[in-house]
Amino acid sequence: MKFFVDTADIDAIRDLSELGIVDGVTTNPSLIMKSGxxxxxxxxxxxxxxxxxxxxxxxxxxxxxxxxxxxELAKIADNIAxxxxxxxxxxxxxxxxxxxxxxxxxxxCFSANxxxxxxxxxxxxxxxxxxxxxxxNLDGMDLIAEIRQIYDNYGFxxxxxxxxxxxxNHMKQAALIGADVATAPPxxxxxxxxxxxxxxxxxxxxxxxxxxxxxxx
Ligand code: E4P
Numbered sequence: 001m002k003f004f005v006d007t008a009d010i011d012a013i014r015d016l017s018e019l020g021i022v023d024g025v026t027t028n029p030s031l032i033m034k035s036g037x038x039x040x041x042x043x044x045x046x047x048x049x050x051x052x053x054x055x056x057x058x059x060x061x062x063x064x065x066x067x068x069x070x071x072e073l074a075k076i077a078d079n080i081a082x083x084x085x086x087x088x089x090x091x092x093x094x095x096x097x098x099x100x101x102x103x104x105x106x107x108x109c110f111s112a113n114x115x116x117x118x119x120x121x122x123x124x125x126x127x128x129x130x131x132x133x134x135x136x137n138l139d140g141m142d143l144i145a146e147i148r149q150i151y152d153n154y155g156f157x158x159x160x161x162x163x164x165x166x167x168x169n170h171m172k173q174a175a176l177i178g179a180d181v182a183t184a185p186p187x188x189x190x191x192x193x194x195x196x197x198x199x200x201x202x203x204x205x206x207x208x209x210x211x212x213x214x215x216x217x
Pocket of ligand 1: 006026027028107127129131132163164165183
């Protein structure tokens with residue numbers, strides 16, 4: 001499973017990049033707002049830092065506007081994936097932009113039928129929002145499983161990008177189901193390294209080591 005980082009925070013992306021685990025980045029208007037930066041400036045910096053796809057989202061509601069904005073965003077760098085919403089107009093924009101050879105991430109997906117349409121429209125990525133479905137007392141992971149089955153049934157090449165991930169458990173479940181990509185906030189990715197028994201075991205080893213009076217260096 002590929003790891004995308006769901007942030008427009010350059011320092012956080014750099015921190016994770018050092019471990020070589022960042023396969024791409026996703027941003028959205030809320031994350032750009034949170035960064036306090038200009039969308040083109042910050043997205044360019046991210047693209048310089050990360051080789052993989054960097055999603056930048058359009059704002060227009062009509063297909064023509066999305067296509068125009070998408071073409072403008074794509075000028076930032078070769079690794080831009082244009083993000084369009086899963087509306088009828090978004091699907092039309094997806095068809096046009098992928099027809100021009102551009103990467104398109106169809107976002108705000110909340111049903112398997114929406115995902116089926118996105119694949120038919122040639123989407124590079126489909127972004128089902130797990131956490132926001134969980135917020136409605138539904139199981140977001142059921143949606144990932146349904147889309148996996150449908151895409152596999154017909155050999156669609158659209159990559160399932162599990163989004164709106166809120167916990168390490170979401171990461172594990174997405175990997176078990178076979179999502180192609182998971183995008184998560186930096187904190188969730190870093191938390192995957194933590195386990196209370198690791199901390200406890202390390203503490204005990206260090207206490208015993210101190211008693212030996214030895215040094216390695
Ligand atoms: C991904 O592309 C989305 O921008 C993101 O995962 C949304 O997450 P949220 O529901 O936590 O805002």
